[in-house]
Amino acid sequence: MITMKDILREGDPILNQVAEAVELPPTEEEKNTLAEMLQFLKNSQDEELANAYQLRAGVGLAAPQIGISKRMIAVHFQDFEETQYSYGLFNPKIVSHSVALSYLAGGEGCLSVDREVPGYVPRYQRITVKATDLNGEELKLKLKGYAAIVFQHEIDHLNGVMFYDRINSEAPFTVPENSKAIE
Structure with a gap:
């Protein structure tokens, strides 16, 4: 079971490296790791388990955050329209995006960052992501708003x-040009 002790914190060099593509089909070990990443997110959102294991609630986790420099991410969350997103993905890639930007009005956080970092993080309002899921299926996801922000993160x-x-380090609360706040 992945816990907070498994998650690398900012400053670890792996977090600043470009991760390697996963050769498809993925190995059993890669599939198991990705399934565990997804389970961590589910556990972190379960109040009882989160308290028992001191887990910080998370909506996304990337393999580099657990010390594995491979292109794998897990996401588990509901957007503001209550659409559920729950995926373990290999080699996710943004294949198209809007010109218009958005940002979370309350800023972003990260399981690898133990401090609050104030400021707006400009992201594309809409993106299309191609990836391979845990079942080996190729997916094409059209995402907007909060979901698009989570995937981009x-x-x-x-x-x-x-x-x-x-x-923007000089003016962290400057509203990005051509953007919309996600509340």
């Missing part, structure tokens, strides 16, 4: 980018 981890790298 996790895919950034695969490219060695932390969310705060995208914040």
